[in-house]
Amino acid sequence: MAVQVSLDTSANPPVTVNPQIHDVNNGNQTIKWERASNQTFTFTSLSGLPNPPFGTPSVSASEITVTDDNQNNGPAVYYAYTIVVTLNGKQYSTAASSPRAQATGPSIKNK
Numbered sequence: 001m002a003v004q005v006s007l008d009t010s011a012n013p014p015v016t017v018n019p020q021i022h023d024v025n026n027g028n029q030t031i032k033w034e035r036a037s038n039q040t041f042t043f044t045s046l047s048g049l050p051n052p053p054f055g056t057p058s059v060s061a062s063e064i065t066v067t068d069d070n071q072n073n074g075p076a077v078y079y080a081y082t083i084v085v086t087l088n089g090k091q092y093s094t095a096a097s098s099p100r101a102q103a104t105g106p107s108i109k110n111k
Contacts, residue, residue: 004036007085007092014092015085017106024068024110033064033083041085048081076111
């Protein structure tokens, strides 16, 4: 399942993701972010995910992918991230977030 990304330039934050917390099971998987329906922005960057367990993000105009070699066998670990998109030459991003025991912003949950 891909994470759907939306841009609303009048909202705070302007960029949102659905689901906000993306669950990833143990093992090597690829996580994909794509534009939600009727969105026309281009992806600019994905930052904040540590390497390891995540690989280097692959960013194209229409999607971002990253590998996750999740070897977590203990309690769930949350990894906060930031996505930046560009529309009409201006950049917009998700809310700034930081790793914590239970994330509330955009994050990957390795369980």
